[in-house]
Amino acid sequence: xxxxxxxxxxxxxxxxxxxxxxxxxxxxxxxxxxxxxxxxxxxxxxxxxxxxxxxxxxxxxxxxxxxxxxxxxxxxxxxxxxxxxxxxxxxxxxxxxxxxxxxxxxxxxxxxxxxxxxxxxxxxxxxxxxxxxxxxxxxxxxxxxxxxxxxxxxxxxxxxxxxxxxxxxxxxxxxxxxxxxxxxxxxxxxxxxxxxxxxxxxxxxxxxxxxxxxxxxxxxxxxxxxxxxxxxxxxxxxxxxxxxxxxxxxxxxxxxxxxxxxxxxxxxxxxxxxxxxxxxxxxxxxxxxxxxxxxxxxxxxxxxxxxxxxxxxxxxxxxxxxxxxxxxxxxxxxxxxxxxxxxxxxxxxxxxxxxxxxxxxxxxxxxxxx
Amino acid sequence: xxxxxxxxxxxxxxxxxxxxxxxxxxxxxxxxxxxxxxxxxxxxxxxxxxxxxxxxxxxxxxxxxxxxxxxxxxxxxxxxxxxxxxxxxxxxxxxxxxxxxxxxxxxxxxxxxxxxxxxxxxxxxxxxxxxxxxxxxxxxxxxxxxxxxxx
Numbered sequence: 464x465x466x467x468x469x470x471x472x473x474x475x476x477x478x479x480x481x482x483x484x485x486x487x488x489x490x491x492x493x494x495x496x497x498x499x500x501x502x503x504x505x506x507x508x509x510x511x512x513x514x515x516x517x518x519x520x521x522x523x524x525x526x527x528x529x530x531x532x533x534x535x536x537x538x539x540x541x542x543x544x545x546x547x548x549x550x551x552x553x554x555x556x557x558x559x560x561x562x563x564x565x566x567x568x569x570x571x572x573x574x575x576x577x578x579x580x581x582x583x584x585x586x587x588x589x590x591x592x593x594x595x596x597x598x599x600x601x602x603x604x605x606x607x608x609x610x611x612x613x614x615x616x617x618x619x620x621x622x623x624x625x626x627x628x629x630x631x632x633x634x635x636x637x638x639x640x641x642x643x644x645x646x647x648x649x650x651x652x653x654x655x656x657x658x659x660x661x662x663x664x665x666x667x668x669x670x671x672x673x674x675x676x677x678x679x680x681x682x683x684x685x686x687x688x689x690x691x692x693x694x695x696x697x698x699x700x701x702x703x704x705x706x707x708x709x710x711x712x713x714x715x716x717x718x719x720x721x722x723x724x725x726x727x728x729x730x731x732x733x734x735x736x737x738x739x740x741x742x743x744x745x746x747x748x749x750x751x752x753x754x755x756x757x758x759x760x761x762x763x764x765x766x767x768x769x770x771x772x773x774x775x776x777x778x779x780x781x782x783x784x785x786x787x788x789x790x791x792x793x794x795x796x797x798x799x800x801x802x803x804x805x806x807x808x809x810x811x812x813x814x815x816x817x818x819x820x821x822x823x824x825x826x827x828x829x830x831x832x833x
Numbered sequence: 834x835x836x837x838x839x840x841x842x843x844x845x846x847x848x849x850x851x852x853x854x855x856x857x858x859x860x861x862x863x864x865x866x867x868x869x870x871x872x873x874x875x876x877x878x879x880x881x882x883x884x885x886x887x888x889x890x891x892x893x894x895x896x897x898x899x900x901x902x903x904x905x906x907x908x909x910x911x912x913x914x915x916x917x918x919x920x921x922x923x924x925x926x927x928x929x930x931x932x933x934x935x936x937x938x939x940x941x942x943x944x945x946x947x948x949x950x951x952x953x954x955x956x957x958x959x960x961x962x963x964x965x966x967x968x969x970x971x972x973x974x975x976x977x978x979x980x981x982x983x984x
Contacts, residue, residue, distance in 0.1 A: 522906055525940065526904070526905075526906035527906070528938075529906060529936055529938035529940070530906070533936075593852075597856070600863050603863070607875075610874075610875040610877075610878060611875040611876070612877070613877065614875065614877035614878050614879040614939060614952070615878075615879055615937065615939075620938045620939060628939075628943060629877065632876075632877070652852050655848055655849060655851075655852050656849045656852050656853075657849075659845040659848065660846065660849055661845050661846070
């Protein structure tokens with residue numbers, strides 16, 4: 464916390480948020496400024512705290528599944544996957560191959576949706592309004608697929624513990640393939656708008672640099688880590704849900720600035736399309752639900768499962784005391800950990816850069832405050 | 834040299850503007866004119882709850898087993914039943930569903946063994962009062978009656 468009482472004559476405390484369009488929710492940042500220069504920042508979080516972890520202790524395993532969608536509501540499917548995998552690890556069951564393939568398709572679609580929303584809002588913060596409209600147009604297609612598959616667009620509750628509740632709807636493969644075909648040229652279109660744009664480059668190149676060493680110190684994961692040059696992706700390092708079957712690359716960059724993180728996310732969208740195309744081409748036949756009892760009652764024990772969510776490593780740690788309700792649910796949210804690096808990235812920069820830096824972390828406050 | 838010329842002639846900006854220009858065509862309109870134009874709702878959409886009745890006899894399909902109330906994470910379903918003296922079967926008396934607390938997760942319809950409770954494609958659930966969001970059995974069987982707009 465910058466000490467308000469010991470300011471120099473030219474120093475200024477500026478309060479940004481919690482009601483600010485560029486903080487992507489209810490994040491409050493206290494800035495200590497010297498003119499235009501940022502001397503320090505302090506994040507105040509907790510405005511969206513709902514006690515999700517505590518709710519988990521009062522619900523049965525199946526009942527808690529819809530709540531995890533409400534943490535990172537931009538990537539609800541990834542949250543559901545992480546939770547289901549953690550409970551499945553506790554139960555020592557594995558989803559059948561057909562369920563795994565459908566899970567991969569939906570989570571990768573959700574990764575694209577999350578990155579699209581990030582791209583639109585990030586560009587909007589910087590001042591480029593146009594990409595937001597195009598991005599929403601493509602995101603709509605993904606949400607239509609979600610709606611047709613599981614009946615909800617945002618808080619999907621798509622997966623159940625042990626597999627899937629819903630069978631693939633008629634024409635899903637066709638719709639997903641059509642989306643993939645339509646989407647790749649659209650990514651080129653976003654790149655045409657932004658990548659070489661001089662205003663975009665001036666605002667992003669060299670802003671908010673986070674080296675690989677600093678990333679590791681803070682525990683920063685996801686595209687931010689990869690933009691700093693570390694080739695770390697949980698889908699490759701510890702494959703889950705059949706990710707080892709698909710052929711994809713981990714896009715990395717070396718500078719670790721805001722521009723590199725933009726490039727990494729754009730590349731990731733292309734890689735996701737590649738994965739979806741492979742997965743949709745052969746969805747294995749078979750059951751969609753593993754043998755899980757009607758009442759889910761895992762043995763005494765604990766399980767930690769981490770997955771590569773769009774924003775970074777998303778971990779679920781569940782302790783079971785042998786009853787139908789979890790004894791403790793702990794979530795390792797990627798946005799919360801990544802937000803720690805805000806001060807390091809912003810310090811010494813200009814006050815206009817703070818908006819770009821908050822945007823580049825890709826935070827969702829529902830996940831930070833839980 | 835090439836870079837300088839590109840800078841002078843604003844090639845990067847014109848490239849972006851050309852993308853914007855390409856999307857000017859009227860066939861690229863994606864806005865829906867709701868409520869004049871009704872949105873297309875997916876078949877599996879989880880919206881307003883409905884308690885299905887047998888269309889021929891008008892009797893409810895619900896067997897008052899209380900499984901939906903047990904499955905609900907928010908405990909918003911209240912089922913009460915009465916034992917019929919003659920047939921020895923449980924008969925549904927009242928059924929309340931608090932849509933103001935519902936998050937439309939679909940666990941209740943998954944739990945229903947006779948497909949009596951169903952989440953439908955209706956999505957216009959607004960009400961002037963808080964009590965209006967608590968649906969009783971009659972409302973659940975008939976479905977919501979949204980206001981018709983004249984324009």
